[in-house]
Amino acid sequence: MKKLLLAALVLSANVFAADTFDAQTIKVTEQLKEKSLNSELAYDIVARLTTEVGPRMAGTPKDLEAVDWAMKELQRLGFDKVWKEPAKFPAWLRYSESAEIILPSKQPIHITALGNSVSTPKDGTRAPIVIFETLEELEAAPENAAKGKIVFINYRMDRSLDGNSYGPAVQARNRGAVVASQKGAVAFMMRSVSTAKHRFAHTGGNHYKDGIKAIPAVALANPDADQIERLLQLGHKVEVNLNVQAESKGMGTSYNVIGEFTGTEKPNEYVLLGAHLDSWDLGTGALDDGAGVAIITAAAKHISELTKTKRSVRVVLFAAEEQGLWGAKAYVKKHQDELGNIVAAAESDFGADLIYAVESRVASNSLPTVRAIAKHLKDLGVKYDARNNAFGGPDLIPFKDSKVVPIFSLHQDGTDYFDYHHTADDTLDKIDPVKLNQNVAVYAVFAYLAAQSQTKMIGK
Structure with missing residues (x-):
């Protein structure tokens, strides 16, 4: 009995021993930090992507141009394997958009159509405004509460480090038009999902529901949302004319672009670094998500310049994220039987400000390895977040259901991110090369150590 107990204790100690x-x-880790912090590679990648290709909304010729650009870029950088995999998605095109207040006095307002929005008649849709502060308030309103009117949801995002008010705003963006239609509305308008005072409207995904009439859906620049709010508070009847011309094009095809540096000892096991290649059509997609493309590509390249890793390091540039994670869904479906080969997965899709924390989503016996990796990120300004409930990034949502993929969040400072997110102002000048390189260093160290770890991490 004592021998059995001793054996059990030894086994337990081995399972939970620090990696x-x-x-x-x-030594290579320290070299990797220095190389990443002093390289111009990441900034060069995002500068050329946003300059040579520019906006690359899925469903447009620019998206396929970006796929071709990315394939050539990964080949130029010397990845051992470079390939692409198709992903189907619902294609949609924006043609024109405008709006003005008609009553109590004519004045233009700045809007943008939400993704997948149906068109108004050629002359627009004119109707009075009915205001709701939240989606929940609209849902609780009586039937026909918005009959013949334009629903306006006035939800304000709070400025925060982690962007924690984005979720409720996204719910309004995703479902607001459906609920408004159920209440009898002829169109849906919302305050932009934004923390900015700039007069830019922020686009984003809007999703209709079968059996419920699709109505035009737009976002309104925050200063113009303030204008409508003040007019209503002054007791005026506010009437607006919206004009949106857009078209759904059926199912389109884009591609996940994938590059891999192959491991020497366990090549079938790999670290997955993700970002999304597509962007919305208003800006050049520098922060969302050109920066992410540059960060993970440069991180993998820097590792390859210093050493060969035991496990593979795979970069996945996902397709059609903005339309609903279609590239990520296609990847998971195609690789379903081998998701257990992923030893760590993280996505860069929150701009280019500094990373301040690392958080995992792993089985408890993988936590010693997580802590060992986190130790080597401290001098890059990254603390260890012990909650072990990492989100990982939008494109990693389809991976979570497997319960086998170890998910990581490399938390970035998002205080200013939603000033520019999904707007015409998402351009290269918003990226600080020094902060960008800190991201590269963190991703490079994370990926390298995960690929080299003695124990294989597993998800939960």
Whole structure:
């Protein structure tokens, strides 16, 4: 009995022992930090993507141009394998959009159509405004509460480090037009999902529901939302004319672009670094998500320049994220039987400000390895977040259901991110090269150590 107990204790100690890295691995880690922090590669990648290709909304010729650009870029950088995999998605095109207040006095307002919006008649849709502060308030309103009117949801995002008010705003953006239609509305309008005072409207995904009449759906620039709010508070009847011309084009095809540096000892096991290649059509997609493309590509390249890893490092540039994670869904479906080969997965899709924390979503016996990796990120300004409930990024949502993929969040400062998100102002000048390189260093160290770890991490 004592021998059995001792054996059980030894086994338990081994399972929960801290993952340690040898002197050579630690030496390469330090070299990797220095290389990443002083390189111009990441900024060069995002500068050329946003300049040579520009906006690349899925369903437009620019998206396929971006796929071709990315394939050539990964090949130029010397990835061992470069390939693409198709992803189907509902294509939609924006043609024109405008709006003006008609009553109590004529004045233009700045809007943008939400993704998948149906068109108004050629002369627009004119109707009085009915205001709701939240989606929940609209849902609780009586039937026909908005009959013949334009529903206006006035939800304000709070400025925060982690963007935690984005979720409720997105719910209004995703479902607001459906609920408004159920209440009898002829169109749906919402305050932009934004923390900015700039007069830019923020686009984003809007999704209709079968059996419920689709109505035009738009976002309104925050200063113009303030204008309508003041007019209503002054007791005026506010009437607006919206004009949106757009078209759904049926199912389109884009491609996940994938590059891999192949491991020497366990090549079938790999670290997955994700970002999305597509963008909305208003800006050049520098922050969302050109920066992410540059960060993970440069991180993988820097690792390859210093060493060969035991496990593979795979970069996945997902397709059609903005339309509803279609590239990520296609990847999971195609690779369903091998998701257990992913030893760590993280996505860069929150701009280019500094990373301040690392959080995992792993089985408890993988936590010692997580803590060992986190230790080597401290001098890059990254603390360890012990909650172990990482989101990982939008494109990793389809991976979570497997319960086998170890998910990581490399938390970025998002204080200013929603000033520019999904707007015409999402351009290269918003990226600080020094902060961008800190991201590259963090992703490079994370990926390298996950690929080198003695124990294979598993998800939960």
